[in-house]
Amino acid sequence: MRVVLQRVSHASVSIDNEQVGKINQGYLLLVGIKDGDTKDDIDYLVRKISNLRIFADEDGKTNLSLQSINGEILSVSQFTLYADTKKGNRPSFTKAGKPDFASDMYDQFNQALRNAGNHVETGRFGADMQVDLQNDGPFTIIFDTENK
Known part of the structure; x- marks a missing residue:
């Protein structure tokens, strides 16, 4: 699984x-899934995301977690995180999970x-979605369960 996490104001x-x-304040998650991803991958990401400390404390240091600030999550599926751009100019998405599994x-x-x-709020899997956000920082982190 791949997740692009962006700290957002909204x-x-x-x-x-x-x-x-x-x-409102929290995380926008762009979520990509490939065939072969497991419950262990989900558990790993949930633990990392839930405990990630990237919100400023009273001293301005990034010491606070999402729950510490009563933040929220917007999770949006995005198969294009598994785009393969090695050949030609048109990306291939064969590495993305099959729709039913993903x-x-x-x-x-x-x-x-x-x-x-x-x-957690969500988009709709497989839909053509428009995402609006205000990245706070900007602060963007990429998780890939192949590189735990």
Whole structure:
């Protein structure tokens, strides 16, 4: 699994001009899944994301976690995180998970984030989505479960 985490002041996702998810301060997660990803990958990411300390404390140091600031998560599926651009100019997405498997893993991932005590909003798997955000920092971190 690959997750691009962006610390945001706010973020939202819309489909056909209808807002389907919205958060205030917290994380925008762009989530890519490949065939072969496992529950262990989900558990690893949930632990890392839930405990990540990248919010400023009273001294301005990044010592606070998402839960410390009552932050929220907007999780958006993004198969393009597995784009292969080695040949030609048109990316290949054959490394991305098959839709049925990836959709199920995406749902499990979001539920595991909720079970860990996080407020999670989502986009809709497989939809053409428009994401609006205000990156705070900017602060962006990339997780890849192949490099734990």
